[in-house]
Amino acid sequence: MNGPLLKVQNLTKHYPLGSGLFKKTIPVIRAVEDVSFTVETGETFCIVGESGCGKSTIARLLMRLVEPTGGRVLIDGTDIAGLKKDALRAWRRRMQMVFQDPYSSLNPRLTAGQIITEPVENFECLGRRRHQALAADLLRKVGMSPEMMHRLPSELSGGQRQRLGIARALSLNPSLIIADEAVSALDVSVQAQILNLLLDLQQQMGIAFVFISHDLGVVEHIGHRVAVMYLGRIVELAPCEALFAKPIHPYTEALIAAAPVPDPTRLRLEAPVEGEVPSPVYPPSGCAFHPRCPLAVERCRIEVPPLVPMADGRVVACHVRAPATEISGNPALAGDRSILLAQ
Template sequence: MNTPLLKVENLTKHFPLSAGILDKNIPLVRAVENVSFTVSAGETLCIVGESGCGKSTIARLLMRLSEPTSGRVLIDGTDIAGLKKGSLRAWRRRMQMVFQDPYSSLNPRLTAERIIIEPVENFERLNRRQRKALATDLLRKVGMSPEMMDRLPSELSGGQRQRLGIARALALRPSLIIADEAVSALDVSVQAQILNLLLDLQQQMGIAYIVISHDLAVVQHIGHRVAVMYLGRIVELAACDALFAKPVHPYTEALIAAAPIPDPTRVRLEPPVEGEVPSPINPPSGCAFHPRCPLAVERCRIEVPRLVPTADGRFVACHVRAPLEPKPSMSIQGNPTWPHTTSVALL
C-alpha cells in the first residue's frame, strides 16, 4: 500500500477557559478529541458535522495556525505538529488553505497580481517578468482573465474573489489544499463553477483536498471519502457513495435525513433527531451522542466507542452498529487513485 500524503494520528485540541490564578481545575473546551485519518495524493476527504463539532479546528491544526494539545500530523512521514518555526517554514509550501469568506481572506489593499505573488516571494525572488507570467498563468488556471490582474478585491465579484483565493493557494504548487466552507458564501450557480474548477485542477495537478462543509450536496458531488464528526470525534468514516447509500452510525443517518430535499412534492418520513448538541466543556460520559440516540443502550452511557471497521470496510464508532474489534490488517486509509470525470451541477 502506498504511503499516504497526510496521516493524522490521535489529534487532540483542548482550549482552556479563563479562570482565577489560584484555580487548578481550569475547565476545558474539548474541541477535537483523538481524531485519526489519512489522505492520499489526488484524493478528496470531506469532513462534515454540525456547527461546533471541530471541523474548522482540525483545519487550523493541520495548517499549524493552532497548536495541538497532543497527536501527530505527518506529511510524507514527517511530523509537522512538533516542528519549530524555522523547520516548519519549508513545509508550509506543501499545504495551503482556501478560506470560507472570500471578502475578508484577501488583503483589500493589494491587487490580484500582488495577492497571488506574495506567498511565492516569501520563499524565492522573482523579477517583474516572472511575476507577470506566474500571475497570468494562475489566473487563467482558475478561469479568470489576466486583465483582472490590476484589480483590487473590492472590484471583483464573490465568485471571482474565491477564484483568486484558489489561485493564491496554487501559487506555491502545494500537494494538499484545505478548503474550509469554501463555497458556502457563494450563490448556488457560482458554487458549481468553483467545485468544477477544483475537480479540474485535481485532475490536472493531482492535488489532494480536505473539504470542510456542512452542505451534504457539495460533499456528495466532490468527495471520495467522508468523515462524519460529532462533538470533536469522528463517528463514521466511509467511501462517499457507500455513506450516502447506507449510513451506519445513527448520527450519520440523522444528518443525512435532516438535509433538505429539492422537491416540494416529497415529504421525509424520518423524524428529526431530538435534543441539542451537548457542550464541549462538559460532554456526556460514554458516547457523546447517546442522549440523542434512539438506539442507545447502557454501554453507550458508560464507554466511549472506538472507531472500528465494519464488514463493508468503513469505520464506525458505535457500540450497537459496529461491535467488531479492529483488525491489524485494516487502517483508516483510502484508495490512492481517485478518477473524477464528472462535473458538478448543483440544483
C-alpha cells in the same frame, strides 16, 4: 514516498477557559478529541458535521495556524505538528488553504496579481516579468482573465474572489489544499463553477484536498471519502458512495435525512433526532451522541465507542450498530487504529 500524503494520528485540541490558581483544575473546550485519518495523493477527503463539531479547528490544526494539544500530523512521514518555526516554514509550500469567506480572506489593499504572488515572494524574489507571468497563468487556470491582475478585491464579485483565493493557494504548487467551507458563501450557480474548477485542477495537478463542509450535496458531488464528526470526534468514516447509499451510525443517518432535497413533493414527517448538541466543555459520558440517539443502550451512557472496521471498508463508532467485539479477531486492527482508518 510510500504511504499516504497526509496522516493524522490522535489529533487533539483543548481550549482552557481562563487560568487556574494554585493548580486548580479549570474547564476546557474539547474542540477536537483523538481524531485520526489519512489522505492519499490526489484524493478529496471530506469532513462533515454540525456547526461546532470541530471541522474548522481541524483545518487550522493541519495548517499549524493553532497549536495542537496532542497528536501528530505527518506530511510524507514528517510530523509537522512538532516542527519549530524555521523547520515548519519549508513545509508551508506543500500545503495551502482556501478560506471560507472570500471577502475577509483577501487583503483589500493589494491587487489580484499581488495577492497571487505574495506567497511565492515569501520564499523567493520575483522580478516584474515573472510576477506578471505567474499571476496571468494562475488567473487563466482558475477561469479568470489575466487583465484582472490589476484589480482590487473590491472590484471583483464573490465568485471571482473565491477563484482568486484558489489561485493564491495554487501559487506554490502545493500537494495538499485545505478547503474550509470554500463555497458556502457563494450562490448555487457559482458554487457549481468553483466545485468543477477544483475537480479539474485535481485531475490536472494531482492535488489532494481536505474539503470541509456542512453541505452534504456538495460532499456527495466532490468527495472520495467522508468523515462524519460529532462533538470533536469522528463517528463514521467511509467511501462517499457507501456512506450516502447506506449510513451506519445513527448520527450519519440523521445528518443525511436532514439535508434538503430538490423535490417539493417530498415532505419530512418527523425530525430525524431531537435535542441540541451538548456542550464541548461538559460533554456527556460514554458516547457523546447518546442523549439524542434513538438506539442508545446503557453501555452507550458509560463507555466511549471505539472506531470499528466494517465489512465494506468503513469504520464506525457505535456500540449498537458496530460492536467493538468485531475487531477482536484481528489483532493488527485492534492494536493500531491508524491501520483501520486508512482503509
